[in-house]
Amino acid sequence: MTAAPLEALPLDLLRERGSAKWRTYPRDVLPLFVAETDYPLAPAITAALHGAVERGDTGYTPGESGVRSAYAAFAGRRFGWRPDPTRMRSTGDVIMGVVEILRRTISPGDRVVVTPPVYPPFYEAVPEAGGVVERVPLVEGAGDYRLDLDGIERAFAGGARALLLCNPHNPTGTVHTREELAALAEIAARHDAVVVSDEIHAPLTRTDIVFTPFLAASAASAALGYALVSASKAFNLAGLKCALMVAAAPETAAVLRGMPEEIEWRTGYFGAIAAVAAFDPESDPWLDSLLAAIEANAVLLDDLLAEHLPGARYRRPEAGYLAWVDLTAQGWGDNPAKRILTEARVALHYGPAFGDEGRGHVRINLGCSPDVLREAVERIAALR
Numbered sequence: 001m002t003a004a005p006l007e008a009l010p011l012d013l014l015r016e017r018g019s020a021k022w023r024t025y026p027r028d029v030l031p032l033f034v035a036e037t038d039y040p041l042a043p044a045i046t047a048a049l050h051g052a053v054e055r056g057d058t059g060y061t062p063g064e065s066g067v068r069s070a071y072a073a074f075a076g077r078r079f080g081w082r083p084d085p086t087r088m089r090s091t092g093d094v095i096m097g098v099v100e101i102l103r104r105t106i107s108p109g110d111r112v113v114v115t116p117p118v119y120p121p122f123y124e125a126v127p128e129a130g131g132v133v134e135r136v137p138l139v140e141g142a143g144d145y146r147l148d149l150d151g152i153e154r155a156f157a158g159g160a161r162a163l164l165l166c167n168p169h170n171p172t173g174t175v176h177t178r179e180e181l182a183a184l185a186e187i188a189a190r191h192d193a194v195v196v197s198d199e200i201h202a203p204l205t206r207t208d209i210v211f212t213p214f215l216a217a218s219a220a221s222a223a224l225g226y227a228l229v230s231a232s233k234a235f236n237l238a239g240l241k242c243a244l245m246v247a248a249a250p251e252t253a254a255v256l257r258g259m260p261e262e263i264e265w266r267t268g269y270f271g272a273i274a275a276v277a278a279f280d281p282e283s284d285p286w287l288d289s290l291l292a293a294i295e296a297n298a299v300l301l302d303d304l305l306a307e308h309l310p311g312a313r314y315r316r317p318e319a320g321y322l323a324w325v326d327l328t329a330q331g332w333g334d335n336p337a338k339r340i341l342t343e344a345r346v347a348l349h350y351g352p353a354f355g356d357e358g359r360g361h362v363r364i365n366l367g368c369s370p371d372v373l374r375e376a377v378e379r380i381a382a383l384r
């Protein structure tokens with residue numbers, strides 16, 4: 001049985017929110033930029049957080065918050081993979097985890113491969129960990145973006161020590177296949193390199209697509225990889241600060257275990273409470289409804305672009321609620337989101353922020369009501 005799409009909250013209520021999505025721009029701007037969603041929380045999360053507030057339960061996060069075992073069970077149900085909770089550690093957020101893992105697996109000045117167009121904070125996380133970004137862009141095929149495995153092999157052969165993978169990929173919505181991930185692991189193993197896989201969008205994989213956790217792709221991936229996971233994207237919990245660093249082999253688990261306690265103390269207690277509720281089976285129906293809503297909006301965007309902006313190039317994401325749209329044909333320059341913001345009063349993410357490959361592109365957040373999405377595209381189309 002397919003789930004009924006989750007309904008977004010009304011705009012008037014959303015405008016009372018104080019988060020970045022609703023406070024960055026004036027009221028007349030429709031915000032479809034930062035990756036927050038407009039839905040009510042999953043009921044189990046609301047109940048768990050209410051309970052904590054009522055008890056005044058706002059102290060430190062305990063070492064055994066339950067997040068690790070809750071995630072292991074969630075990954076078992078949703079991805080058919082059961083990671084070992086004793087090989088995980090929590091921290092404040094995914095990017096903190098990326099930085100801390102890189103710090104311990106590269107030496108200062110080492111090159112770290114990223115695969116643009118890619119989530120802009122990757123360009124800051126690598127130098128924060130002491131590394132230097134080496135770009136190996138995704139290869140665009142027939143409307144499809146794939147890893148350039150040959151290019152990655154050349155980068156490793158030339159001395160790059162690690163790859164920061166986005167799996168699923170933000171902004172293209174690509175879900176890398178098991179074969180690609182296993183091939184990547186083989187290449188990394190040949191060159192004694194590390195793969196750090198950011199899997200924050202994994203719970204948002206479309207129901208007709210199979211997500212493969214990097215650590216589950218092959219024996220080599222399990223041996224040399226690290227994953228970062230979180231409930232924060234799918235369940236809209238970014239402000240609560242909780243993510244997990246995951247290893248699958250004794251050596252990589254030892255790297256996580258060797259981190260200072262302080263890194264784990266950065267885990268937000270409300271983030272942990274909310275993540276346990278998010279990963280609980282009770283929240284599965286809510287997540288299924290969310291996926292139905294995103295899927296409906298992804299199809300709607302296809303229809304809206306065909307009707308109003310026929311030159312736009314877009315392919316439905318395989319995972320996530322972020323749509324990567326090429327507006328080059330409109331002739332609105334390298335950064336069309338600028339004109340769209342000032343003239344159409346719609347805030348989209350700037351394409352060039354994701355790398356040079358993002359010129360002429362915008363990223364549209366589909367985690368909103370169909371009416372908001374429709375109005376946004378109509379406002380943009382009126383620019384022509």
Ligand SMILES: Cc1ncc(COP(=O)(O)O)c(C=O)c1O
Nearest residue numbers: 035093094095119170198200238
């Ligand atoms: C690929 C990717 N990684 C990380 C994040 C941010 O996660 P966190 O707030 O846990 O650092 C995002 C947010 O959109 C993302 O798209």
